Amino acid sequence: MNRLNEEYRENYFDTIFKSLKNQDKDQFLKHFLELHPTDQVELFQDLYKDKRPMFYEYLSAEEFSEIFQGLEVEEQKEVVKELDKAYAAKMFNYMPSDDAADFLGEINEPHAKDILNAMEKVEADEVIELMSYPEESAGALMTKEFISINAKATAAQVMELLRKEGPEAETVYYLYVVDPKDKLVGVVSLRDLIVAPLNETVENLMSKQVVSVESHTDQEEVAQLIKDYDLLAAPVVTTTNELIGIVTVDDIMDVLEEEATEDFDDFTAAKGATDVNITSFSAARKRSPWIIMLMFFGLITAGVIGTFEETLEEIVLLAVFIPLIMDSAGNTGTQSLAVMVRSLATGSFEKKGLIHTIKREFGTGVMLGIICAIVLMILIPFLYGSYILAFIVGASLFLTLSVATIIGAVVPVAITKLKLDPAIASGPFITTVNDILGLIIYFSIATALLDYLPK
Amino acid sequence: MNRLNEEYRENYFDTIFKSLKNQDKDQFLKHFLELHPTDQVELFQDLYKDKRPMFYEYLSAEEFSEIFQGLEVEEQKEVVKELDKAYAAKMFNYMPSDDAADFLGEINEPHAKDILNAMEKVEADEVIELMSYPEESAGALMTKEFISINAKATAAQVMELLRKEGPEAETVYYLYVVDPKDKLVGVVSLRDLIVAPLNETVENLMSKQVVSVESHTDQEEVAQLIKDYDLLAAPVVTTTNELIGIVTVDDIMDVLEEEATEDFDDFTAAKGATDVNITSFSAARKRSPWIIMLMFFGLITAGVIGTFEETLEEIVLLAVFIPLIMDSAGNTGTQSLAVMVRSLATGSFEKKGLIHTIKREFGTGVMLGIICAIVLMILIPFLYGSYILAFIVGASLFLTLSVATIIGAVVPVAITKLKLDPAIASGPFITTVNDILGLIIYFSIATALLDYLPK
Missing domain, CATH: 3.10.580.10 (CBS-domain)
Incomplete structure (x- = not known):
């Protein structure tokens, strides 16, 4: 039978739910233990809370340990509270040492010690050993159950x-x-x-x-x-x-x-907030430091434009191209960043080397710059009636895109080499840096050519 | 011995290179066949091209098939050209059918047919079957070598x-x-x-x-x-x-x-250009449609600002906050997008449901908006000496961030449901939409309060 046959599965689940309702232990065990552990977990999660004690009664600690392993930490915490202490200790004895260590590392220390003391010494010692390794290391990930x-x-x-x-x-x-x-x-x-x-x-x-x-x-x-x-x-x-x-x-x-997910978080500066299980408040708390930091960068960008206020006063029209310069710089830099982050992650970067990759990105930036400049030099005279304005925007964009790809490519590599916080390689950060550079290039060219612009 | 001991490995490789140089087939086979296939591949890749024919001479087609499987498609194409036709056919017979199908699907049809004709019928038929399944399906991924x-x-x-x-x-x-x-x-x-x-x-x-x-x-x-x-x-x-x-x-x-990698590409609109093995030119060709499309959006944004040119003429200072509004809208929307893309990819979204997640994101946006508005209402009077300007920027940011999170959250879900091109859910696209909304909000508020602003 096919696992993906949802209908069959629902019927099967229903049979089990019914056996629980009828307090028919034999029927329940017969059907439930036929299920794959992953499906057992799902069925348990679908259960009304008041039915759970029947599970603990019908299933042995060994059988229930299979389900417990498959639950999320938050659910595990809830379930442990509902378990008899002896039953819980037995269950942890049967669990693979790595899964037990993962859970016990998440709860408060006195409680974890309580459970460890109730477990068999051999098993408890294995769990304690695993808990001693640093997070995200092979030691923390491994299991002691090998042959x-x-x-x-x-x-x-x-x-x-x-x-x-x-x-x-x-x-x-x-x-x-x-x-x-x-x-x-x-x-x-x-x-x-x-x-x-x-x-x-x-x-x-x-x-x-x-x-x-x-x-x-x-x-x-x-x-x-x-x-x-x-x-x-x-x-x-x-x-x-x-x-x-x-x-x-x-x-x-x-x-x-x-x-x-971590790469994604770093990339978008969402920093652990991609977890949908947390509340709005904790998401805002995790994300706000970044948004505020980036807002300060926005104030720096504001300062850059402020420096050119005189130029702007003369030609207000220059302001309308601020988003265009910023967006193009940001998008191109983000693409380069994505190339580097992925090639660093998958190791394909190692094979080609730094210089080759940066050259490649720069070449791409130059070509993108030329294409965009050409399109703009055709469109702007038509839309805004000025060839010189078209030249300013086109030339700025060409220079900006060439620089933006290099920033996008070099920053993540530098961070990896210098072992800095990888969040500096996030899209928003690169975008902000490229925005500032792009606007400086744009307004500098505009200021230099101010006398030639139609007032 | 530890695989990660680079020194040991280099010495071992050197011994093998020496045996090749001395044309000592026995020594070569003795050491080479001891290696793990993955290391055999790496050694082959490290080889000067003129030494490769010795490999084809010393190794049986069966032994070489292990190496061939591990090469990149481009390398495989090169190698096949160097192989004797009978040797190549034999090698494909020994290769797992899925790997053979992957390669033969990449080369031109007449050449693939040539190879298939030279192979044993049973093996060739299996490969032909696998090649008939759509890309990225279980059929294309599977192997026929099962028990x-x-x-x-x-x-x-x-x-x-x-x-x-x-x-x-x-x-x-x-x-x-x-x-x-x-x-x-x-x-x-x-x-x-x-x-x-x-x-x-x-x-x-x-x-x-x-x-x-x-x-x-x-x-x-x-x-x-x-x-x-x-x-x-x-x-x-x-x-x-x-x-x-x-x-x-x-x-x-x-x-x-x-x-x-695909999620990343979609997200950054880099569209297959994250492959570092392609040239600047093909990277530019793949990336330019997006950059140009987004540049047109930039022109729309320019049009939006153009609509408010009169307001800007009166208060040029308003231009300096354009980047701040845009960046904050873009960053917040991108974070929301990342949350959704990851939770759609990992399936955690299914468990919580659409409404819950959108509410969560909106709540986060409102809170981020309040925090940013407060910070700006304190800083702007200090930096630019105007309370009313501070109010305009603060209020705009609050509204913009609240909207930006919803856009970031709803768009990827809508795309999945409506089966549209997922690239519409890319960071740059969402950023551009949010930029436009943010600027409309900002300039509308500024225009309404124009009379109260210091000229």
Whole structure:
């Protein structure tokens, strides 16, 4: 049956809702446990709150842990309040250590300690370790539920181990080979293992070229590595190459989405406010520092125009082209910025090098400038009856666009190299800088040619 | 050993380069074939062109197919020209059908037909089928190298099948169960299979809740599904539920990156020009229609200011705040747009609904407007000595920001619903619309209060 068949799914959900209403535990379990965990989560989210306690009663802590993992943090916080303490502790024991650590890192410390104390020591220690790594690092992203094997073991022995440990592990598709000191020495894929003779040793099957990351590696780098090497998981090691965890591909897909959203936020200076779940007030609080800062830039731009007030007094008509100069400078610069931000993010920039890319952008700017200048020099005499005005606007636009592409291209690279706040590379910031430059160019040319303009 | 140890890697590469220089085939093969395919590709790319023929001589078509898959299309085109026709045909036989289809879809038809004719019929037919699906659909993304099994088979029989077919398949981690008519009826993960007793039948092991997609499903939807369900692959079926291929998670990660780049392009109206590999000229050609279109909008804005020329003649000082009004309107609208584009892309929007999100954005706009108005009403009298001017600018900004957030929020949603060109939701477009609205508000208020302004 097709997952996308909404009708079928709704009927199935209805059957489960009915079994809850009739307090028919057997019917409920029979249908509910057939569902994919992701659908279980969705069904739970669709539930009226007063029905939730039935879930905690009918499902074992292990079964409910699958649902809990899939909830948003805010929902998790609500649910934990409704759970019996022993049930909650059991549930956290069953959860993958990385998911447990993610949640416990979000709630207040005394409460987190309470839960950790109620958990089994082995599990709690793993969670505490994961919580100790910096945010957005491989260590914070990894899970402790991996399978490590001995180089001397045979394929048959490993298969036996998998039958025992497999159900607990986050992935069984890569088996990491460690020496007696837990140092990572190789990797065997389950795929290679099952096509191997049963008495073959791991040593002869494993690849020694293990792609690994260190616990402090940035999550974006981990994501790029897993993507480039088409991996299903990457092992995380200490500086002395001791295997301490694995990062799986499903976590990486979330990272890719997170990072794309972060790039977007930086780009638009929306700074974390792209989350639709926050209120107007917190969105305004997060976004206002930027809007106000940019408003101050607007006052600087005002100052620039103010400097040329005398020129403007003579020819008020010059004011009508302010938006045109500003918009064109802004748009062209933003395009260049987008090129750079994406090529930095996807690594395609590395291959071509800085100078090549800047030259490319400058070339593009010059050509765009020429095209725009030509169009304006034809249109303006027709619309406003002045060739000299057409020349001023056209020439300004040509110079402005050429400069705007360079600003758009150089700023994000400089920020990356100098490790400054990437928000400086946001669209609004670049736009403002280009606005100011564009207006200075425009009014300078206009002032120089003032005597030739019709009053 | 750690993949990120650059020094080790460079030494290793050097050894291989040396073996090529010495024409030492054995040494070359010994070291080269130890490398991960991704590193093999990188080494090949680092090579001087005159050394490439040695690669084609030393490596079998099967071995070289691994490298070929990893190259960019432009590089692939170059390489194919250097290959012997029989060697090339063999290489395409060994390539996963989706990768072969991707390349052959990029070159001219007669040449593609030539290659297809030289390939083995079974492989060629698979490639031709894949090339027939629309771009960016599940069909175009899928591979034909999957393993399907019978519901009546035992775990032992399936393991035996895997030993034979495993090396050819794109993934062995999900085994799809089909009925005699090739209809998809279930799925067994390799994980479940290896922990099962050897005489257990597939029927008892499989999950009947198969998450599948149809061949025409958009790739973005496929990506979201694989991400939501934490899958390693998704089966692709016809409208009659016949299994025809699978999409694997490594392809999906490329899709996620592609889609993020597309969103970015739309957002910045850079339209495919974020590719750093194209020349200045083609970048300018792709970007100029937008820049010119937006320049025409700039002329409309000029017309708006022109309408208020009389007001401006009286108070030239009004011109200095044009950039401030425009920038603030543009920035606020762009932030709202970013919120909507991201929440539409990540699906978080669906959960909250349209009205809620628009209300949220409007609320944010009002609050941002109040803050900015207050700041300006304090600063402007101080900078420009006029309370009435401060009131005009402050009030205009308040109204403009409130409207700008709504425009930024409604336009992308309307575009999605009306299936218009998403580029209309680009930052520059929204900015231009907001500029015009902002200036109309500003000059209307100024004109109404003209008599109270100091001349």
